[in-house]
Amino acid sequence: MKNSILFASLFLASILLEAQNITPMDTIFANDQKNVSLFFPNPVRQGIVGSDNFVFTYNREKEQYFGLLQAKPGKPSNLLIINSNGSIFTYIISYKEQLEKLNYFIPQSENIGFEQPRFTESSDSTNVANLFTDKTFYYERFCSFLLTRKQHIGNIQKRKNGIVLSLENIVFDKEELYFVIKIENKSSLDYDLNFLDISTQTRKQGKKKSIQRISQHPNFKYNVPTKVGEKEIKRMVYVLPKFSLSNDKMIVLELNEKNGERNIKMKVSNKYINNPN
Template sequence: MKHVVYISVLALSVHHLASAQVADSMKSATRNTATSQTMRLDSIRKRVGAGNAVAPSAVTPGVAISVPERPGLSTQGEVPVFSYGSLPIQDHNVVRSYYLDLAFNKTTCIIFKSPIRSVDLGSKDIIADKANAVDNVLRVKASSIGFNETNFSVMTSDGQFYSFVVNYNEYPTMLALDLSVNEEGLVQQKARFVNQKGTVVSFAGVNTSQQEIVQNCSSIMEHNRRVKHIGINKYDIQASLRGLYYKDNVLYYKIGVKNKSNIRYDLDFIRFFIVDKTLAKETSHQELEVIPLYVYNQPLVIIPGQKSVEKIYVFQKFTIPDDKVVQVIMGEKNGGRTVTFTMANQDILDADIL
């Protein structure tokens, strides 16, 4: 009987001892977990910054740790974990490319809304340069036959970036691309001539676009005659300067031609020269021809009898010395009615401001 009691007591002692050991193990595990959490939190503090860190004294074993949220930081259970994955590329981050075919024996012209600031070519198999006298037209073509696919990019003065992917094709379907016209935020791809109505062309040294120039010309056409002392009346043809205007580094010469005869006048040309005063009457001694940037009413070349036509010639701003004059020469196609008149530098300086 005593043996049975001793065995029961011994078994109970062993049971209590085992329970105590298990409790000690659990407490130790809890302390180790808290210590591990504290160490990981210290590491996180170094990465995130002291502003979002949790002080070690605030960590209590067995208590969940709360860490302020921050981009790049996530939590699994009660332990904060960093995410090192790359950021996904969103659609709005992608600059889409235009696809062009270029030929060796043909030039493709691209019209931009603003002046071109830089061009980067993907390979030496293509060449590009800005068109003469304009800042927003790029000419590009193949420099070798049958090149592999490449690309080029363009940056313009308004901060826009354009990307192009090009392939070789000796028979491209498009030789002109107009990127100056936007409709509902989408860039249209339309083949247009450089001087076609509606195409925006920016001239070198001029602080305006062709679209604005056309609008100014349309406004000037509504003005009454402002200049009355410059012109000529010969062969029953009256040619005169009817207005001179200035805006944004641009001069607008409003020229009127009236046919007082009954024989129609087929206008061949109106040209402008800067000449010495002593040579102004000798049309064979032109010194320097001034080429207009744009001509309003350019297609009007037939002047019926007893009718008149007005044109506007647009120039980049210029002045002349006092010993020179601007000579305007107007010629008839298949005829001899050529007339000439001049204007002095003071006439230019008296231009009206638009």
């Protein structure tokens, strides 16, 4: 996996802040010449930045107590940190050419709350807490968030008879891969979707090499249409358990038309699976 920032639905932080009536902390400045170190009272489990001109790196394989922040020129954004004990820290982050401080030692007293909300009013606490324990709710909100982003993993598409199938993005979050997929109907005839399948396939090597194909069963599907009207665009998200591929394998997206022959099979290199956003 590429050493990039984990995406997460920023609605989570806003709900927590609103529910607990807490204001984010002060501004942390960074640039692209030096690393700004942030040391926390508990190991960092997740770090989220709100803009692509900031990068917060931390050890995903083994939880450690610190992370490194860098920034490119651009507008200020925000940084959300979740520690291993569920405590949450949030800061405004901004680019600054000359840095006066390179190390921040964050005390536990600066946390704004916990990933599992702690409320005193039982009726409201039960309803809000359920938002974070309901996996379907998280899937729906995070998928909706991904569909609002303009980020792309590459120009991956295939077309047939006016139907264009595109893989816009692959995002890694919480041990799962989120496939952002687009179907565009440029024809004058509606497209009735029979199924959209994602599978792994062995690259064919030589005449006697057999092709092994294994379907990947999604944990969740979001916004999948039954029909794509003429001149219409539909975007959806498939959530799959995390996996990686060796060099002799690839991903295949298969789009199948109900009662029609405008079927598309699109092959995707293993490099996009092994290096998601």
